[in-house]
Amino acid sequence: MNSWHELPHAAFDLETTGRDPQTARIVTASIILVNGQGEVLKHHEWLSAVEEDIPAEAAAIHGISTEHARAQGQPAAEVCAEIAGVLGSLFAAGIPVLAFNASYDFTVLNRECERFGLTPPAPAPVIDPYILDKQVDRYRRGKRTLTALTEHYGVGFENAHTSAADVMATIGVARAMAGKFPVLHREATLLHEAQVNWAREQAASFQEYLRRKDPSAVVDGTWPARS
Template identity: 65%
Template sequence: MTSWHEGPRAGFDLETTGRDPLTARIVTATIVLVDGDVLEHHEWLADPGVDIPDGAAAIHGITTSHAQAHGLPATDVVHGISAVLARLFAAGVPVLAFNARYDFTVLAQEGRRHGARVPAPFPVIDPYIMDKQADRYRRGKRTLTAMCEHYAIPFENAHTSAADVLATLRVGTVLAERFAFLRRPATDLHASLVVWADRQAANFEEYLRRTEPDAVIERAWPVVGCSPDRPADRADGPPAQPVGQYT
């Protein structure tokens, strides 16, 4: 049986205008395809069509004026990202994204805004969910930066999409090498991640409800199903809280 980390695999990351994937706009994007060496490296800088908040610019370094002067129209970027991902998924290449719910939900929303056909994300590998499943009782943060520190992975220029992609690929490989149950074909692992993500969200929701009885945590993975304007209503309570960035 060939494990997902022993063949071609890609990493995907977005930097955006905010933490809420239902409203955030793409500012930068990176997709890197590797198989021992880097086979493809795609980078985009977008003019998101809205002001980039100072808080977001302070994290990823892209200001509104810079994006307007140097960025491509957002519609071109969304179509470009979608085309590369569609080709990779069609070839069966697993795409790694750290906290995949965020990036793929942002992309899906941007696809709706700009009339782009965004591919169904499959197979997707999410080191954030994998780490929580493999070492669920470890204390401390589970951001990409914290995870790189925990697994002794060099990580420079955090919060740039290119650096985050390379770190995500390295974390994913380390997890597969360390935990045998993560060594499996990408399609099998994707199916397990759907289940694990649901259970982890349910456990977090149960924890929050000790003090917030109406708390609802989004369970869908790797993309949250929603309308262009608001999250889908849960039949059993208020709208689910979307999961923000974890870098």
């Protein structure tokens, strides 16, 4: 049995208009496919002529202004359809898609598909280094952002918060983790199923912690996409 990291795998990232995945709109997207050695086989890139103004706070992070997006981007519905199509083809072929904090990106995509009357891809198998890191090194102190993980695992990371750079960093971190933790050497579908449980358990633990101060705190552990 070959583990997921020894076979072709892809990674997916979105840059958007905001933090809430239920309302955020896609600005840029990247999907990169690599082989079992981490060498790039295919690279997909999109810029959306987003229908809503990009807030200054979001533009400051990813560097895309409303004016640039509308002047240079594809129609938003077209971008959404193409992203969903590429991801759907990967999943249909059994190729795992890596996404850091996957529940954000796949929820954004699902909501965008709904807005445009499109059918979103069923996200499986998905591999999420954010969930993996919290599981295999749960007592490590410090941040667990993508930038923090690249530093911790010694992965190069330039141009953070551009979708292509974030995709390559996600691949690098996931492969570094697979090299360090044999427990992650599994078939992609089995690792996906494990992460569904791990995400739920991690959310429940965090919710329990928050409720020490706020009894009404709720942490959604649905993964890899929220309803």
